Amino acid sequence: MSFFQRIFPILALLSFLLLIGLVWKDYDRPYLEYQRKFKALLDQKSTGSSKPVEFGFGYRQRWSKELGRVDRCETCHLGLDDPRFKDAPQPFTTHPVIAEHAYEKFGCTECHGGQGMATTVEDAHGPTENWNKALYHDNFMENSCSLCHGEYLQAQAPVLFRGQTMFFEYGCRGCHKADGKARTVTGPPLDEMSKRVKSDWLYRWLMGPKDYWPQTKMPDAKFTSQEAADVSAFLLQGPGPKGQAISGDAGPGKTTLLESRCTTCHTIEGKGGKTGPELSKVASKAYPERLFKVVKDPHALWSDSKMPIFGFADKDINDIVTFMSQEYMDLDLNENEAARQAQLVASGSKERGKELAVKQGCVGCHSKIEGVKEIGELGPDMSTFGVVHISLLDFGDIKVPFKERTVPNWIYNKIKSPRLFKEGLKMPDYYFSAEEATAITTYTLSLKGKEVPASYTLPLGERPSDYAPQGAFGKIVDKYRCLVCHKINGKGGEVANDLSQEGSRVQEAWIKKFMKAPDTIRPMLEERMPPFKILDPENDAIFAYCRTTLVTDKVEDLTGPVDKMALGDPQIIRDGEKLYFEKYGCNACHQINQKGGLVGPDLTETGKRLRPEWVVYYLHDPKAFVKRSVEPVYALTDKEIQALTAFVLSSRSSVTH
């Protein structure tokens, strides 16, 4: 009787028990627990319903052949398509209805990330040691929209769109490639700096751009004071200003400045627009002769400058500059301190300055830096950074819990504080807020460099318009930079109203008068159209272009009918007045002769301003032109429209000229 023979029964029994253990281990899967919970919930929710609840235990799987995705999320997320589970706890909560996103077709992970194949919470949600593509945090969720819809989702995916815009506005594209998009150089050119700014100011600026101008897009390179001095020294190489005296009259200068409504774009003493730089300390920044040049012809200095050419006479400019250099000094600047800084710069090393300027990649945003080759795109390519592998991202010495070691978190923190992970990294600090960082992270994540099948693509939102007026009008638009504030055919700013149909809207006399001496129609507006020195030929050209090009047939076709409307008839006008004040209470929002609401434009003298066709057209459907106008829509009968039009056009200013 051998040893092995003796232990045979024990071994056999043991292996049998192990087999049972094995079966148990396989049977005992976490998803079952969730399904039992769900079943219970389902039962109590559907008590009283006629047909019995049928619920099959087991795996649920969505398989998209085209996307090559297998998602088993619904094995536990069982209430997705059942509205009764709207307020049920996860994992049973109903999926919110987002337009046509039928997950029967799209699956889950295509948008949400995570591991669709997995059937345990840890593996499915991630990250795990062997699967880093974790679920996207809600904050970054919108990045997936771009897969099918493109990235210009102003309304549908505001965060993504904001990130997209910021990426280019803040000059990220200056250093980082992004999906074959054209490079944008956002900063001003830095030629003849020595003729432009004072050395102590440049030093302070480099030490902390936001201290001088809080809204600036210039990031902080985190220079040490020595480095700042060196870079300044390098940038200020070359001859200084000629020192020609700018002698003018501060008094008239001030009036011109105020009349010219510089505050529409520039902030002065904390008040005004954000488009141009802060002005109230400009005298301690730039030399008077530079200021003169800027006011005279900004485009000659920087072709992309947003500042219009006002067309002042030299005398006026002298006055303005004189006033500015007297008034707009940096008051809390200490003379000795400034002198010390100037001294520091004077003793700075140009060579080291140059090295720093190159290393820091100033050329990413600034052109014409003397002695530096303009090679942009120093940063890594972002074109597919949204799907970068975690192992390529360096978390430095920062201890990050494994669960948080994800690509989105890395990007987010990198943008939030670029030098977090390692000393001596290049990327400068923009001091982005959490929201801003989130937006840019979302955009970066959307750069997946991958295509979804054609049947899935559905571009939404407005692509950027490439409208560029030519000829005489084009020159004018360029000279006065109209598109900084106004939008034409989808191109331009949001500050002032859209001019795409201006020609159909306003009357010749009014627009010509307005261009000469613009006043505001909307009571509540701060930004106001600056009074440019428009020349008569320009004025004619503007109107000609409006009348020929910026028109819509919808309005032009009304000319016939409107002529037949007998808008002058006093009876009709009186009807209109009734409707205006009593039936529809238009005065709640519109003013006539200082009476009425402040929401809509002032309607005094509309008869001189708007073309009757336009008024009719607009009353028919206020949303037809301005999609988001706050105007309510009334189902006005043609008769009412006729009457209202007649009344509005008849309104005359009670102020006697």
Add this chain to the structure above:
Amino acid sequence: MALHTRNETFENGSATSGIPVVSKWLEDKTFGLGLINISLFVILNVTGILLMFYYAADTDRAYQDIKDLQFVITFGAIFRNMHRWSAYAMIALVFLHMSRVFYMAEYRRPRQLNWVIGWCLFLCTLIASLTGYLLPWDQKAYWGMTIMSNVMASAPIIGEKLKYVVLGGSEIGQNALSRAFDLHVKVMPLIMSFLIALHVIRNRTDDLIANPQLHGDAEVSVWPNIICRELSKFFIILIIIMVAAILFGAPLEEEANPSVTPIPAKAPWFFLGLQELLSWGAPFWFAIVIPNMVLLFAFLVPYIERGQTGGGVWLHPSRRLQNILFTAFVTVAIGLIILGAFFRGPAWRFYWPWESWPLH
């Protein structure tokens, strides 16, 4: 009918009479390793066939299929674990079996041929494990294979050609996967079954030649004794494998991704010794010459060795030199693997296991 095995002859104490014994405990123990290895081979075949039902050797599907086994197929993960751990166990135990044979000087005439067959079986085990290693098509597999193919490529003259033909291309792709699959599920099992059969039969006949007195007397009836005995050996290994399959999941990393190299990329553990060697100097010497010399030497031991005393017992004093040499070889081989597995970090630099690696 009557049937005898080596163990039995020892258990009857017939072969060792009158020979000075080194250790009472070790005396004439074989631990039934041979049969245990056969049991493993059986388990591997059964689980392997089962796995094949759900596996397609297609670079687009392989990984997905393994994930399915892991997550949604009843007993899928279990069978996969059993297969993986049996394979690893078999490598270790075949090696142990060989050591045992060497320490008992059982490779001698008339068993020299069986010794060589045994060595071939060991190599087959390694190749089978290696080809199986690629099939999950995850990072571990992909980069392990990459290392191995580069080791091959480092051979003189034929190196590049060899790599080219094994991968069916210049890099690891669909061809490499298909070939690994075919080798793993068809060629190797076939060869191994054949060799094992040969091994067993020769073992039996050699016994009779070595101990003619086994004829006739000292019979033990096959039923139930021998069956029990061999079954219990099978159960021992089955238990170990099942415990392992319950406790540890077979590793499955991210999907194979040529653009992301794990730092450091390591060969399958059973070839880590080779990779370690390779890191020491010229591939030609360290990857080709030295291993092959060792191999050749091992093959030829029966024909080289002069002495005739001390057969059939563990560590017979008269074989001190052989034992020292062999023990040295074993410890070095295992040492190299342990070194490569636990003491090597990025750029194959030395790190203590508890040291953290600099990631960049």
Add this chain to the structure above:
Amino acid sequence: MLLRLGPTLTLFAALSLFFLTATGSSIAVAASSEERAQLPLFEVPHKPESTLTASEQRGANLYAYYCAVCHGKNGEGDGFNSSQLSTPPAKHDDATFMSTFSDVDVAKAIKGGGPALGRSTDMPPWGRVLTDREVSDLVAFVRTLSKQ
């Protein structure tokens, strides 16, 4: 002596190796408490916590865009345009006042304007501007104003 150790050593080494590889080399970093302590450097994104439901949130945006000019940002009825109105706009933060209207009434007022409830025409009808969903969102939000 060492000779006796030979095979046992082999056995031990092989088995230990087998199990060590079985466990696999795990580099997973668990988030221990003192690691969290070092975390403030590294920010984990968190949802801006809002007490509003999704529907109320949508309503809030619409309210700010269409209603706040008269009714005020928080429904105090002090929007910049309120001064110009003959009849002061409804105060949505006045619980007792709001309780006199059912959700249906509020929805009606939004869609049909003041006249729909026999009130001033200063409140214009938004029925043709807003979708039913938007209206119900607005109602939901307006209700929250008189809650606290």
Add this chain to the structure above:
Amino acid sequence: MSADKFTRRNFLAGVGWLATLGTFGGLTAASARYLFPNVLYEPPLEFKIALPEEYPEGVTFVAAKRIFVIREQNLIKVVSGVCTHIGCTIRWSDERNRFECPCHGTMFSANGAVTAGPAPKPLPWYEVSLAPDGRLLVNERQIVPFQQALTV
């Protein structure tokens, strides 16, 4: 061996053999269960189509699923659009009020019965119900008599 008289050893051996049987039997059973996949890489046999009101009075063909949705006032029925002969996609002809197979001219009456041609079986009618989100839920596993309809 003498198994007839009961001894401790025999008993143990008995247990041993029993356990052995259990182990191998169990492993075989496990392998058998293993062969039944729990998830399928096929279009699901139970699927949702659009909301009931999106199907006009009469017969509508859902190409993606190769089924016909038939509406009679507030009754909705679903019938297979695959010819039972060799699986061509059949057409509905309004004027002749019948299904026609383009391949071998099989005709199915409005209730799916074969009226002409080589088709061996009538068209199967599938169970249709309302999903919680209000859409129609077709279950091709459930064949129902053609009279059975969903009332919406």
